[in-house]
Amino acid sequence: MLDFKIFIVEDDKWYGGLLHHYLSQNPDYEVTLIGSGKECLAQLHRKPDLVTIDFGLPDMNGEELYKKIKQAQPNLPVIIISAQEKITTAVDLLKMGAEDYLVKDDNTQQLLWKAIIRLRENTSLKNEISELKAELKTKYDYSRSIIGNSPALQTVFKMIDKAAGSLINVSVSGETGTGKELVARAVHYNSARSGHAFVPVNMAAIPRELVESELFGYEKGAFTGAQNKKIGRFEEANGGTLFLDEIGEMDLNIQSKLLRVLQEKELTRLGGTSKVKLDFRLVVATHKNLAEEVKKGNFREDLYYRIVGLPVTLPPLRERKEDILLLTQHFLTAYCKENKVAEIKVSPAARDKLVSYAYPGNIRELKSVVELAAVMSENNCIEPEDITFLSGNNHDVDTVLNTELTLREYTRLIIRNYLKRYDDNVLLVAEKLDIGKSTIYKMLQTGEIEGA
Structure with missing residues (x-):
């Protein structure tokens, strides 16, 4: 043509x-x-x-x-x-x-x-x-990317507006799976810094011994294996926004170095001597109560007051049940588009079942439940029997246990599911499963398991 x-x-x-x-x-x-x-x-x-x-x-x-x-x-x-x-x-x-x-x-x-x-x-x-x-504008129009009409979510929208209109640091708190990174991106892409980089860093997913080089970067020859200069995440975010997810997992030693960067607005790469000037907005997120972590001695009080800035608290899905069906429709529409299938509807009984559940995994869990239900549905309509709640479902546990696997295979399966549930937070998963974090890091590094 x-x-x-x-x-x-x-x-x-x-x-x-x-x-x-x-x-x-x-x-x-x-x-x-x-x-x-x-x-x-x-x-x-x-x-x-x-x-x-x-x-x-x-x-x-x-x-x-x-x-x-x-x-x-x-x-x-x-x-x-x-x-x-x-x-x-x-x-x-x-x-x-x-x-x-x-x-x-x-x-x-x-x-x-x-x-x-x-x-x-x-x-x-x-x-x-x-x-x-x-x-980009559509993607980060948070009335579209953060779905819901509940009063709790409207409060979040107001806080995003206030944050986007200033350069204040922002702290986002909420349970795993509530959409903390979506809020961070909404703040960045609706602010004066939107033309520059948004740099996300999951502190819980980086081995402790690599955190400093990841954040600060290093010069060639700074240590064995440093064959070339590397720009750290602080520098990558220059002019834009640095998003430190799960900041509550940050080591006290790194906390003191972060505080210095925020105070002096400059850094020195590992192995270097020259100062690098910095200008970025910091957005942090955590599922922990940082004020309580300060009382326990796990988090520096001076850093806490430096980063808390404008606090945004994301409600868990069980506290905004009026948004569940809106989110369900959003996920179904996306599923049908990606898989090139006709529109899938939800029966009234299936809606009741979806709304009645507590969703300990929050929005991420709802998305998985809806997509699985879409696969299981017949005649382009989801019925109650198509809906499976994976959290705490004894039938699913029995199915797994009746499958003949080695102990190592069971271990991989459990760790992989926990990483998915807790957003690749290695330290939290190690705590929940009562195992050494090095075991998880090693399995991730060798490819024996994959992150969420």
């Missing part, structure tokens, strides 16, 4: 035919030869993608035709082709917005070919940027 319409406005039939033949070699081009300015204006309803006009037409000159084309279609690209070499004429037309000005000579065909390629590349790039901007 022809996808790029070109009008060649040229009264010299031989020369116009030459350009027509040359450009028509590209099968994507639909080339039309037009003999006068008036005929060109009469055919603009065909919506060409480009018009080339001869400056010396018999019924009107190039400048007059150019202005009339732009009046009719302001965004239509126009290339002027002229037998004259008047620099002032060329400059004037280019200032008015002409795409290019070519003088008729032996190189005109080749120059026109290149000009069209350049125009199409630029147009494609502009369209791509516009689409990305629109996608």
Whole structure:
């Protein structure tokens, strides 16, 4: 299918035919030869993608035709082709917005070919940027990305608005699976820093011995294996937002170094001596009560007051039951689109079952439940029997236990499920399962298990 319409406005039939033949070699081009300015204006309803006009037409000159084309279609690209070499004429037309000005000579065909390629590349790039901007705006319009109409969530929206309108640090608290990173992204992408990087770091997923190099970066030769300089996460976030998830798991030694970075707004890479200036907004998140952690001596009080900034508390799903069906529909719509299947509905009885459950895994658990129900459903309608709640379901436990696995395989299965439930928080999973965190780190590093 022809996808790029070109009008060649040229009264010299031989020369116009030459350009027509040359450009028509590209099968994507639909080339039309037009003999006068008036005929060109009469055919603009065909919506060409480009018009080339001869400056010396018999019924009107190039400048007059150019202005009339732009009046009719302001965004239509126009290339002027002229037998004259008047620099002032060329400059004037280019200032008015002409795409290019070519003088008729032996190189005109080749120059026109290149000009069209350049125009199409630029147009494609502009369209791509516009689409990305629109996608980004839609993606982080938190009325769409954070689903719900409950009073508790409306309070969260108000706090996001206040945070986005300032440069204050933000602390997000809430149970695992409530959407803390979504809030952090909403704050960033609706703030003055949206044109810069959003850098997420899950503190619970980084082995303690690697945290400092991950955050601060290092110079070449700083330690064995440091073969090249590495920029740390602090520097990556310069001008933008650094999101430290599960900050409650941060070691006290690293806490003191973070405090210094926040106070001095600069750092020194490991193995380096020069100072690197920093300018970023900090957003932190945790499932813990940091004030209680301060009392227990697990978190520095001075750092706590530095990072708490504007506190945003995300309610668990069991406290916003009126949002469950909205979220269910959101997940179903996404599922149907991704899997290219017809719309799937939820029966009244199935809705009652979904709303009655407590969802200890919060929104993440609801998403898994809805997607599984969609797979199990018949006739594009989810019924109560299609819904399986994985948390605390004895039938599912029996099914797993009746499967013959080795102890190592059971261990992998349990750890993988706990990592998924607790958002890759290795320290929390180790605490819940009463095992050493090094066991989990080793299994992750060797690929024996994968994170959520």
